[in-house]
Amino acid sequence: MWLYLYYQKIEFVLAKDLTVPYNSSITNLSFIENIKNGKILTKEEKIDTTKLGTKKITLTFQNQYGRKENQTFAITVVDITPPEIKFQENLTTIEGNEIDLLKDVTAFDDVDQEVKVLVEGTYDFQKVGTYSLSYVAKDQSGNETKKEFTLTVEQKKVPQSNTNTNQPDTTFTTSKGFQGTTKNGVTYIDGVLIANKTYSLPSNYGNGLTQDTMNAFNEMKNGAKTAGLNIEIISGFRSYNKQNTIYNNYVARDGKTAADRYSARPGHSEHQTGMAVDINSLYTSFENTAEGKWLSANSYQYGFILRYPKDGENITGYMYEPWHFRYVGKDLATKLYNNGSWITLEEYFGITSQYE
Numbered sequence: 408m409w410l411y412l413y414y415q416k417i418e419f420v421l422a423k424d425l426t427v428p429y430n431s432s433i434t435n436l437s438f439i440e441n442i443k444n445g446k447i448l449t450k451e452e453k454i455d456t457t458k459l460g461t462k463k464i465t466l467t468f469q470n471q472y473g474r475k476e477n478q479t480f481a482i483t484v485v486d487i488t489p490p491e492i493k494f495q496e497n498l499t500t501i502e503g504n505e506i507d508l509l510k511d512v513t514a515f516d517d518v519d520q521e522v523k524v525l526v527e528g529t530y531d532f533q534k535v536g537t538y539s540l541s542y543v544a545k546d547q548s549g550n551e552t553k554k555e556f557t558l559t560v561e562q563k564k565v566p567q568s569n570t571n572t573n574q575p576d577t578t579f580t581t582s583k584g585f586q587g588t589t590k591n592g593v594t595y596i597d598g599v600l601i602a603n604k605t606y607s608l609p610s611n612y613g614n615g616l617t618q619d620t621m622n623a624f625n626e627m628k629n630g631a632k633t634a635g636l637n638i639e640i641i642s643g644f645r646s647y648n649k650q651n652t653i654y655n656n657y658v659a660r661d662g663k664t665a666a667d668r669y670s671a672r673p674g675h676s677e678h679q680t681g682m683a684v685d686i687n688s689l690y691t692s693f694e695n696t697a698e699g700k701w702l703s704a705n706s707y708q709y710g711f712i713l714r715y716p717k718d719g720e721n722i723t724g725y726m727y728e729p730w731h732f733r734y735v736g737k738d739l740a741t742k743l744y745n746n747g748s749w750i751t752l753e754e755y756f757g758i759t760s761q762y763e
């Protein structure tokens with residue numbers, strides 16, 4: 408009888424699912440749901456789940472009469488988390504100007520660390536249009552992440568002058584004594600086209616980056632290249648209609664007050680002038696990159712100004728944008744550069760930037 412009891416079987420129930428996610432916090436005892444006629448002697452310990460694959464776990468049980476017994480079972484560590492893709496907002500380029508679609512895209516996976524990203528879909532840098540594409544990243548366990556983005560290829564044309572607005576021409580003098588003219592709804596001060604919150608453009612104005620802007624940008628791109636840097640236009644000309652869509656999306660997302668701090672209402676965007684470009688990034692951290700620093704220190708030599716400087720929001724009407732540059736020509740850009748402490752067009756000309 409005693410022997411019979413000594414050999415009494417220990418019954419235990421294991422949890423059904425013996426697969427565990429990578430990097431999960433789990434112990435060797437968490438699979439034991441129930442024990443009868445005995446107890447567990449093995450101490451509770453964390454299982455190392457930082458490596459994929461199957462591992463054996465041996466537990467020691469003891470029945471109430473002192474007999475010990477080992478039981479071994481296998482658990483499998485699996486990767487169930489797809490990679491995470493980080494990417495820029497939607498991309499824009501000008502017809503014929505190829506850009507690297509993967510430039511600011513990164514994908515990280517909990518197991519594989521860096522994962523390769525592929526572009527899915529068809530597009531043509533030579534053809535104007537909006538292409539719906541996806542970034543796809545797959546880890547070695549086959550978990551896949553897909554993120555949609557659009558590539559807009561814009562038309563490359565020299566702007567034509569507008570004649571179909573009926574507003575009379577007006578002239579005025581700014582508070583700093585500069586001569587301003589508004590012709591067909593387009594305002595020039597001392598010959599410089601102005602688009603801000605006070606001065607707008609007609610809805611039909613503009614249809615591409617101006618040739619001067621393109622030439623100056625290419626010259627600046629070469630200068631950057633000599634310094635070992637790469638600069639790309641990620642947003643150039645934006646039509647009134649496109650700005651209307653963008654602005655309304657921001658208003659829907661963040662509300663009008665917030666949207667007005669970083670996005671222009673249609674007709675008020677400097678991108679509609681065909682003389683403004685967003686370069687490389689739309690994150691404030693761009694100021695700390697080699698390209699951001701180089702542009703801030705050198706753009707004036709190519710005729711570009713950093714249009715919305717730091718702490719200039721109450722003057723320009725917009726938050727700091729270290730990526731947004733406006734072509735004004737070398738002479739004016741050099742004056743506004745002011746040894747790195749940018750003077751805004753508003754301060755220089757003595758004009759406002761406020762919605763009515």
Ligand SMILES: [Zn+2]
Nearest residue numbers: 683684685731
């Ligand atoms: Zn911009």
